[in-house]
Amino acid sequence: MTAFTEEQVERYSRHIILPEVGGKGQRKLLDARVVIIGAGGLGSPTGLYLAAAGVGTIGIVDSDVVELSNLQRQVLHANSDLGRHKSLSARETMEAINPDVQVIAHDLRLSSDNILDVINDYDIVVDGSDNFPTRYLVNDACVMSGKPLSHAGILRFEGQATTIIPGRGPCYRCLYPEPPPPGMVPSCQEAGILGATAGVMGTIQASEVLKLILGIGNPLSGRLLLYNGLDMTFREVPVARKRDCPLCGDNPTVTTLIDYEEFCSLRGAAALSEEVTW
Amino acid sequence: MVSSDEALITLRLFGPLRDAVGQAEICLPCAGATVKEALVRFAEERGDAVRPFILDGQGDLWRSVILLLNGEPVGDSAETRLKAGDVISLLLPLAGG
Numbered sequence: 346m347t348a349f350t351e352e353q354v355e356r357y358s359r360h361i362i363l364p365e366v367g368g369k370g371q372r373k374l375l376d377a378r379v380v381i382i383g384a385g386g387l388g389s390p391t392g393l394y395l396a397a398a399g400v401g402t403i404g405i406v407d408s409d410v411v412e413l414s415n416l417q418r419q420v421l422h423a424n425s426d427l428g429r430h431k432s433l434s435a436r437e438t439m440e441a442i443n444p445d446v447q448v449i450a451h452d453l454r455l456s457s458d459n460i461l462d463v464i465n466d467y468d469i470v471v472d473g474s475d476n477f478p479t480r481y482l483v484n485d486a487c488v489m490s491g492k493p494l495s496h497a498g499i500l501r502f503e504g505q506a507t508t509i510i511p512g513r514g515p516c517y518r519c520l521y522p523e524p525p526p527p528g529m530v531p532s533c534q535e536a537g538i539l540g541a542t543a544g545v546m547g548t549i550q551a552s553e554v555l556k557l558i559l560g561i562g563n564p565l566s567g568r569l570l571l572y573n574g575l576d577m578t579f580r581e582v583p584v585a586r587k588r589d590c591p592l593c594g595d596n597p598t599v600t601t602l603i604d605y606e607e608f609c610s611l612r613g614a615a616a617l618s619e620e621v622t623w
Numbered sequence: 624m625v626s627s628d629e630a631l632i633t634l635r636l637f638g639p640l641r642d643a644v645g646q647a648e649i650c651l652p653c654a655g656a657t658v659k660e661a662l663v664r665f666a667e668e669r670g671d672a673v674r675p676f677i678l679d680g681q682g683d684l685w686r687s688v689i690l691l692l693n694g695e696p697v698g699d700s701a702e703t704r705l706k707a708g709d710v711i712s713l714l715l716p717l718a719g720g
Contacts, residue, residue: 387720475720498717503638505717521687521716530639533719543720560684569689571637571714582691582714585698 347372353445357399370571371399375445378559380404382455382483384435386533386543387473387497387550389421394551396439396446400558403439404467406451407431418540455479457602459535460486469557470494471550475532478525478605484517485602488593495553497546500531502539502574504546507514507565507584508553514566515586517591523591524605542574630654632705634665635712640676640688644669658692658711659684659701676715689714 349357349368360366360374384407395403401537411419411426411434419431426434432450434583439448451463455474460482464470470492472483482499487494488511496517497506509516549570556562571580592599634649641647649706652702653661662684666677679685691712705711 354700383718390677473720475718477716477718480716480718497720499719500717501642503717505714521688525687525716526675531642532717536639536642536719538719564653564687569714573637582689582694583696584689585696 353399356443356445357384360398366559370559370561373558373560374399374453374555375401377469378402378404378467379469379554379558380406380451380464381471381473382406382471382479383475384419384421384431384508385415385473385475386418386499386538386540387520388435388471389419389473389549390544391471391495391551391554392421392435392439393442394548395554396442396448397455398551398555399443399445400554402447402449402467404451404463405432405435405439406448406463407435407454408452408454418538418543420544448577455482457482458464458606460602461490464490464492467492469554472496473547473550477530481518481524481605482602485592485599487511489602493557495550495557496551499538499542499546500533500536501540504542504549504570504572504574506546506549506553506572507568508557508572510564510566511593515584516590518592518599519587519590519594520569520584522587526607535548539574542572545572545574630707632661632707632709632711635710635719637713638715638717640673640713642716643672643676654705654707654709657702657704658690658697661705662701662713664691667699677713687716 354449357371360371361368379395379400381392384405409431411422411429411431421435421438431450432452436448436450439446441481464486472480474480494509553565567584569582569584588595630652631650632653634651636644636647662677666674684701693710
C-alpha cells in the first residue's frame with residue numbers, strides 16, 4: 346500500500362480519525378472509481394463531496410453547456426463557466442478542490458450504444474440525470490453489468506433516493522417498472538426546483554457512495570427515501586425486489602438496453618443538433 | 624351502512640400528483656371499497672388531469688405508481704378492502720436532477 350504524503354495525512358485527517366474510515370478506508374477512497382451521470386443539480390453536490398473526500402477517479406458524464414438558469418443550483422459551475430461544456434467545468438472545479446483526484450470528463454450523451462463502455466471503467470455509478478429515458482437506461486445498464494447505483498430524483502421541494510445493488514436488492518424498475526407516458530411528470534424546467542433540494546439529495550447520494558466504497562453502515566437498498574423540504578420531513582418506504590420485475594425478475598422481458606424516446610427533453614432543437622456535432 | 628364520518632379514508636398525494644390535484648391530502652368516503660376500486664373511482668371523477676397518473680390505458684392501476692396502505696407497500700394486493708381511517712399514499716417517480 347502506498348504511504349500517504351504529509352499533505353494527504355493532513356487533508357484527510359478528519360476522515361482518518363473516524364474509526365469507520367481510518368487510513369485503510371481513506372486508501373479505499375483514493376483507489377475507488379465512481380462515475381456521475383449528469384453535472385447538474387444532483388451531480389454537483391455529489392461531485393464536490395466525492396472529490397473533497399478523495400475518491401481517486403471520478404468520471405462525469407454530461408453533454409450540455411452551462412446556462413445561466415443552471416447556476417441557481419448546479420454548484421459545480423460558476424458565472425465564468427457560462428457557455429462552457431459542463432463536463433469540463435465540473436472537472437476543473439473538482440480537481441481544484443483536490444489535486445489527488447483524477448476527473449475524467451465524458452462529454453457525450455448516453456445511449457444504449459455507449460453506456461456500457463462508459464460505466465465499465467468504474468466501480469459505482471451515480472444517477473444525477475434529468476430525464477426518464479436516461480434514468481431507465483442507467484438502471485438497466487447497471488443491473489446488466491452488476492454495478493451498484495445511487496439513484497435520486499428531485500422536483501420542486503421534494504426528492505427521492507435509493508441505492509441499487511444488483512443481485513442483492515430491488516432495482517429502479519422494481520419500484521417503477523416503466524417510464525411515465527410522455528409529458529406526464531414535469532421536469533424541473535417546467536415545475537421548478539428549490540436549489541437546496543438538489544443539495545440535500547445529492548449529498549445523500551455522495552454519502553451512499555462513500556459508504557459503499559468503505560463497506561460501512563447500511564446502504565439505502567430496499568428502501569426508498571422520500572424528502573419533503575416544505576414540511577422538512579424524511580420518510581422511508583420499504584421496497585422489495587419484484588419477482589415480476591421486467592429487468593431483474595425471474596422472467597425478465599427487458600433483456601437488451603432500450604433508448605426510450607426523448608419525450609421529456611429539456612432542450613430545444615438547436616441544442617440537440619449542437620450535441621450531435623460534438 | 625356506516626356513517627360517513629366513520630367511512631372516510633385519506634388519500635395522501637406526492638410530487639406531480641399533488642400538483643395535479645392541488646392538495647396534499649384528500650378525505651374520501653371509500654371505506655368498504657378495495658384499494659383499487661377507491662383509486663379507480665377517484666381517478667375517473669377527477670378526469671384527464673389526474674387519471675393518467677393513476678390508471679393505464681386499459682383502466683387498470685398504472686404499474687409505475689407506488690401505492691402505500693398505511694405506510695406499507697400494497698404491492699399486488701390492490702384488492703385489499705379499505706376500512707375507516709386507512710391512509711393510501713401515491714408515489715410517482717421524479718425525473719429531475
